[in-house]
Amino acid sequence: MRFSIFNLALNALSGHRHWGRNWRDASPKDGYDIVIVGGGGHGLAAAYYLARVHGITNVAVLERGWIGGGNAGRNTTIIRSNYGLPGNEPFYEWSMKLWEGLEQELNYNVMVSQRGILNLYHSDGQRDAYVRRGNAMIMHGAGAELLDQDAVRRMAPFLNFDSARFPIQGGLLHRRGGTARHDAVVWGYARAASALGVDIIQNCEVTGFLRDASGAVTGVETSRGAIRAEKVGMSVAGHTSVVGAMAGLRLPIESHVLQAFVTEGLKPVIPGVITFGAGHFYISQSDKGGLVFGGDIDGYNTYAQRGNMPVVEDVCEGGMAIMPMIGRARVLRSWGGIVDMSMDGSPIIDRTDVPGLYLNGGWCYGGFKATPAAGWCFAHLLATDSAHETASAYRLDRFEQGWLIDEKGVGAQPNLH
Amino acid sequence: MRIPCPYCGERDAQEFVYRGDASPRRPDDDAEFHAYVYLRDNPAGPMREHWYHAQGCRNWIELIRDTRTHRIDGAVLAKGAGQ
Numbered sequence: 340m341r342f343s344i345f346n347l348a349l350n351a352l353s354g355h356r357h358w359g360r361n362w363r364d365a366s367p368k369d370g371y372d373i374v375i376v377g378g379g380g381h382g383l384a385a386a387y388y389l390a391r392v393h394g395i396t397n398v399a400v401l402e403r404g405w406i407g408g409g410n411a412g413r414n415t416t417i418i419r420s421n422y423g424l425p426g427n428e429p430f431y432e433w434s435m436k437l438w439e440g441l442e443q444e445l446n447y448n449v450m451v452s453q454r455g456i457l458n459l460y461h462s463d464g465q466r467d468a469y470v471r472r473g474n475a476m477i478m479h480g481a482g483a484e485l486l487d488q489d490a491v492r493r494m495a496p497f498l499n500f501d502s503a504r505f506p507i508q509g510g511l512l513h514r515r516g517g518t519a520r521h522d523a524v525v526w527g528y529a530r531a532a533s534a535l536g537v538d539i540i541q542n543c544e545v546t547g548f549l550r551d552a553s554g555a556v557t558g559v560e561t562s563r564g565a566i567r568a569e570k571v572g573m574s575v576a577g578h579t580s581v582v583g584a585m586a587g588l589r590l591p592i593e594s595h596v597l598q599a600f601v602t603e604g605l606k607p608v609i610p611g612v613i614t615f616g617a618g619h620f621y622i623s624q625s626d627k628g629g630l631v632f633g634g635d636i637d638g639y640n641t642y643a644q645r646g647n648m649p650v651v652e653d654v655c656e657g658g659m660a661i662m663p664m665i666g667r668a669r670v671l672r673s674w675g676g677i678v679d680m681s682m683d684g685s686p687i688i689d690r691t692d693v694p695g696l697y698l699n700g701g702w703c704y705g706g707f708k709a710t711p712a713a714g715w716c717f718a719h720l721l722a723t724d725s726a727h728e729t730a731s732a733y734r735l736d737r738f739e740q741g742w743l744i745d746e747k748g749v750g751a752q753p754n755l756h
Numbered sequence: 757m758r759i760p761c762p763y764c765g766e767r768d769a770q771e772f773v774y775r776g777d778a779s780p781r782r783p784d785d786d787a788e789f790h791a792y793v794y795l796r797d798n799p800a801g802p803m804r805e806h807w808y809h810a811q812g813c814r815n816w817i818e819l820i821r822d823t824r825t826h827r828i829d830g831a832v833l834a835k836g837a838g839q
């Protein structure tokens with residue numbers, strides 16, 4: 340079934356009670372050409388592009404809970420192409436291009452909204468760093484504009500410009516950045532992949548790997564029985580180390596919790612996404628009106644999908660520092676998600692040392708924006724055994740070889756990235 | 757989360773700085789440095805880890821904490837703990 344104006348009108352006549360299911364809730368077959376572990380945005384996107392771009396449709400996505408129940412359904416939905424390093428920016432720009440055509444591609448409204456991202460700067464040094472980053476973005480076609488204080492004032496007059504400690508000098512504006520509807524991204528990819536023949540299998544936890552005599556992976560053990568596969572792709576975000584350990588991998592990753600917050604619905608007040616440059620705080624407003632905001636990860640290893648009070652306080656202090664009006668809004672909910680922090684803050688899309696086992700992970704707190712390109716590049720790797728040109732820096736051996744991609748320049752300390 | 761500092765008693769986690777897994781030991785052999793610096797077990801379960809009581813006694817502490825529940829099962833001063 341395709342979504343169209345005609346379909347919409349037709350279904351309106353019967354009160355929208357007869358829309359069909361969007362995708363098949365499949366049961367596992369004995370074997371597949373490719374099995375993807377993890378039904379988040381990345382796993383589903385990879386399955387979709389395997390089918391659509393590479394013609395490989397004998398594919399299953401195995402999800403231990405329900406699709407989109409992990410970080411894909413917990414993130415603050417910001418999409419952007421504003422990285423500084425050559426290993427990163429071509430990839431994120433490719434992702435942004437895919438976002439820009441995603442609704443037509445999937446025939447699904449994923450609510451991509453390029454409402455702009457404004458990174459504020461509060462000192463001369465920070466301005467210079469943003470000029471440099473903006474130039475890198477312009478060179479890769481992402482576009483960037485440096486705003487002075489007056490221009491920021493026109494966009495967001497409610498900000499605390501004259502704060503004694505962190506006066507706002509201006510901002511770096513990335514107009515093509517914005518937000519997308521996270522759940523719709525999951526459902527859109529699931530629907531499109533399912534329509535091409537991909538099996539999406541929920542409540543199916545991978546508990547181990549099938550190996551042949553040479554040690555190569557030949558499938559997975561799951562809570563719903565063994566499933567054979569020519570190739571297995573791991574795309575389990577915060578659980579990358581746990582699943583990797585089942586194949587004997589030890590990875591440059593720590594699992595941390597990132598919290599997010601949403602207020603009661605308000606009339607439109609925040610234009611686009613705004614980030615505080617002197618603390619860590621970022622905010623946008625959802626289409627329902629809630630202010631969606633967050634800040635730092637909690638900073639200790641954890642698999643509990645909840646955080647602690649110090650970061651709640653820190654995030655709220657950041658908010659009060661940059662936009663005191665936020666103090667009038669009531670927080671409705673807060674939650675946490677387990678993110679796979681890598682040792683240099685950048686992701687990995689690569690083969691592993693175990694033949695037949697491929698890895699997509701290390702997305703830290705920023706893998707939602709990467710969903711289309713991570714899926715595209717992981718599919719490319721799984722189908723062709725070679726890295727996609729925009730993801731060729733995301734090698735697993737870069738830590739050993741010294742080819743790190745450390746945007747922040749803080750070294751092998753995951754909680755500082 | 758409240759951390760039982762062996763010196764100061766139970767204090768808010770905010771007073772501490774986290775350093776991570778306490779098990780990696782600095783190797784003598786250069787070939788093992790990659791694993792020492794970059795590779796981690798990252799267990800889902802009990803983990804021995806280093807915390808620094810920056811806003812307290814400034815001791816390094818070795819804590820046993822379950823990463824699934826944040827339950828803490830003991831803390832000792834890190835000095836000498838590895839021997």
Ligand SMILES: Cc1cc2nc3c(=O)[nH]c(=O)nc-3n(C[C@H](O)[C@H](O)[C@H](O)COP(=O)(O)OP(=O)(O)OC[C@H]3O[C@@H](n4cnc5c(N)ncnc54)[C@H](O)[C@@H]3O)c2cc1C
Binds near residue numbers: 403410598678702703
């Ligand atoms: C609070 C928060 C805010 C964020 N904000 C942003 C943002 O604004 N912008 C941005 O770009 N990124 C953001 N991120 C990061 C982003 O959400 C993640 O990097 C991205 O979603 C990870 O990819 P995924 O969607 O495939 O992960 P997930 O949705 O986590 O998918 C992984 C799946 O693997 C499954 N799984 C795990 N173990 C197994 C197993 N053994 N067997 C089977 N299945 C298994 C899990 O159940 C899960 O569904 C945020 C993250 C959090 C937590």
Ligand SMILES: [Zn+2]
Binds near residue numbers: 761762763809813815
């Ligand atoms: Zn102390």
